[in-house]
Amino acid sequence: AQSVTQLGSHVSVSEGALVLLRCNYSSSVPPYLFWYVQYPNQGLQLLLKYTSAATLVKGINGFEAEFKKSETSFHLTKPSAHMSDAAEYFCAVSDQAGTALIFGKGTTLSVSS
């Protein structure tokens, strides 16, 4: 069965600092992995996705993630945080049938000036 674990329910960084949000996955098949962002009272917006092509995936808003099979990880990074990055971030893995997205519990990112 597929599952996702996001380490750290809350991450706080200063504006301009590196953002690192951690995601580890478990999958019985080659995984398809996604990062979504959710702003307060809004739906989920896709940041980036891994679909077995390049292991370093670039997304929107300066975010990127690296797929590491040996570590079963798909951590999200951004070199320099901006105040507008403050939001909830969800890592997700596609289920085996490709029907459902199985989400992690989310990480709230706070950015201070």
Place this chain on the structure above:
Amino acid sequence: DAMVIQNPRYQVTQFGKPVTLSCSQTLNHNVMYWYQQKSSQAPKLLFHYYDKDFNNEADTPDNFQSRRPNTSFCFLDIRSPGLGDAAMYLCATSRDRGRPHEQYFGPGTRLTVT
């Protein structure tokens, strides 16, 4: 712009009073999903339609039903809302079923049960 639209954005209903949430899409996608997201939790899939084929998740309560009258619209019906059904309800679409089709989400409807 092609998009997923949910109406209303905020819905208040009374305990036990049936309520319907609406989702429409201009993406012409084959698959439409309904997720429930309770406060500070991850979204959880309730069911999905693949074209006209309805697929219920095993642990979705019978109190939740869905209709898809055409490609563009999908409805979530809660027959007798309880206090525990208060949540954000997210509609999503994908072009097709199967991996790795990504899902596009609407803005959500926040349901309050009084």
